[in-house]
Amino acid sequence: MLQVTFIRDNFDLAVRGLRKRNLDDAETLLKQAIQLDDERKSIQLQRDQLQAESNSISKTIGELMKSGQKAEAEKVKSRTSEIKLQVKQLEVSYIEKETALNQLLYTLPNIPHESVPSGKSADDNETVFTHGILPNLGVDEKLAHWDLIKKYDIIDFELGVKISGAGFPVYKGKGARLQRALINFFLDEALQAGYTEIQPPVLVNEDSGYGTGQLPDKEGQMYFAPVDNLYLIPTAEVPITNIYRNEILQEEQLPIKNVGYTPCFRREAGSWGAHVRGLNRLHQFDKVEIVHICHPDKSYEALEEMSTYVQGLLQKLELPYRVLRLCGGDMGFTSALTYDMEVFSAAQERWLEVSSVSNFETFQANRLKLRFRDESKKTNLAHTLNGSALALPRIVAAILENNQHAEGIKMPEVLVPYLGFDWIR
Template sequence: MLRTEFIRNNTELVKKGLIKRNWSEDRCAILEEVITLDDQRKKIQTSSDSLLHEMNLLSGQIGDLYKSGRREEAEVLKAKVGELKENSKELESKLKEAVDNIEAKLLTIPNVPNELVPFGNSEEENEVYKDWTEALPDLGDNALAHWELAEKYNLIDFKLGVKIAGSGFPLFRNKGSKLQRALINFFLDEASKAGYEEVVPPLLVNAPTATATGNLPDKEGQMYVAERDELYLIPTAEVPVTNIFRDVILNEADFPQKLTAYTPCFRREAGSYGSDVKGLNRVHQFDKIEIVQIAHPANSYDVHQEMLDHVEGLLQKLELPYRILRLCGGDLTFTSALTYDFEVYSAGQKKWLEVSSVSNFETYQSNRLKLRYKNSEGKKQLAHTLNGSALALARIIAAIFENNQTEQGIKVPAVLVPYIGFDWIN
């Protein structure tokens, strides 16, 4: 969420950002509306506060009068305060209305994109920031898709998943499940080596937590809900891990905060059907290792680069062909200022699969989280939050299956052999 004061002082800058996100000139009028509403709010608060002040004074006098036994005079004042109270209640509800109104509008305003974010309407216009320069693997017409390989080698049972839960809930088995476990351990070890503290967070979160990361109220349809207990299944570890820092005030010496977590992720993916959902391409439950950093505003983009390097290193170690995209304004997540997507080429389907998204949210999340730090003057400032997938498993598995298929089976990437204990899946 942007701060009202920020919008007030940087209206043109915010407007430029919205236009990069393909907002129309008319739609940008919301910025002026917020400012006008905030002006009104200030006026209401001023009169409300002074009325309360008056009532407080009179109440004090009533107390004094009672003590000195002057009951009649006290009664007169009581009647007077009673009248003021009517007005006060009215002002109070107006104030609440104004505040709620402003907040509701702020929630519909996305983050201001970084200067580097290219213009564009959709994912087709994302900028290829770093392309794969070697030849892409060409396995000919006999190359199988990962769901065919999964069946051939008995690695994933999609039908059993349907029986037990429904479509989009794959059941990994045999060497398929071992590969999954190996990847989790590999990614967590790499994150630890890079200085991230490992945490195991709750997989269900409460409403305040889901609200702080922006999953509520507008993205409610994306999450599974345990209604009876008012808990939400996490769509990503970002939600519980970032909330570690809700209502936290750090010291400058506390930077950077680096956390990593392995969790399953649950996504309803309502409304997405078709060839994209085949096999592991888009599922309701998948495993992911997330990296999160809380950074000082002065160097959060260095931190961003560090995280990109980390993810890139993982893909290199797995020997997978990848490219990095810089998301355009039209494809940029609501809360992000700058996002890079990592895509892995999957030779069986002959397409690029998104396996990681690394974003800098600047203060957009921390404003809602109330995540601040004390600067050298002792003043409280909002910190920057960043996160990225390192990495999302299901599609990595799909890519390994497809790219590493040979006549004698699927070759396990060398870096995983110590984790998994065998060289071939066959």
């Protein structure tokens, strides 16, 4: 959530940033936020002045009673009753203004970093790095992963429909072992890189959803259990980052680097076409997530570190990939800067997103009230970052498609110790 003080001090920058996100009425909305804050502060001032007057009257009443001037004291008491009524009315007005301000701020996305390009869609994203040679399959008939999984009987979408519905595949045999191998590989790599493993709940409350910005922005994309008022997580970012909600850390604790594996649940699947076929988009999928809590001066250094780390995983899996800097129109609601990593799918002949690494600056921390105390004992908002390291479905799709041969599918060398086999046949 944006801070009103930031909007006041950086009004033109905020307007330009939100317009980069194609928010045409940015100036009007920001001015409205400032006006609501002004009105809220005015009410607060009136309330404080009345409270000060009430305290002064109470002191006067005490002095009058001590001197035996009871009649005079009773006259002064009548003003106290008037003040109480006025204060009560002002408190109602204050809550109304504060609620309206927060509701408006909740609808405003984060201000993009200055390096974020303008643009309206994924077509306007910038390619900042490409690695690897696009595979030449060398087979007469290259198969997409949805055909390969049937050929080798490793993932069953029809069985998933029977049990749950579309978008809930059943992994079996070597398909299940590949899932487990990737999860363990990603976790082991993260531990070696200095991350602390977290195993969080996969159901979160409303406060957690608001804390990291899934609510109210992505409410329609989340599965909801109304009886308990709990949401199934779309990513481990939500519960792991919320560990630090309403916390004041010490500066020497920073940076904090956590990693967690969870299943993830999203209702967004449902469009048609090859781009969402098979493993390309699911309602439930597995993902390993990395989360950083950083000092504001170090967060962009941390973002580059996270990007390099994720690229290292893709290199070890021998997958060709590219890194994109997302434009303002394609960036997530809470992000200030996002890098997407995409792997090349040889059979589909297109790039598949497998990771987003983002810096949210203070946007999440302001919602979370996540602060740190510096050497001067002053409290400051921390910066939060997170990234997929990695999401499994499209990684599996690329591994299957890129490594297919007439005699089977060759597994990446780095996974063989986890799998116990080197071919799917």
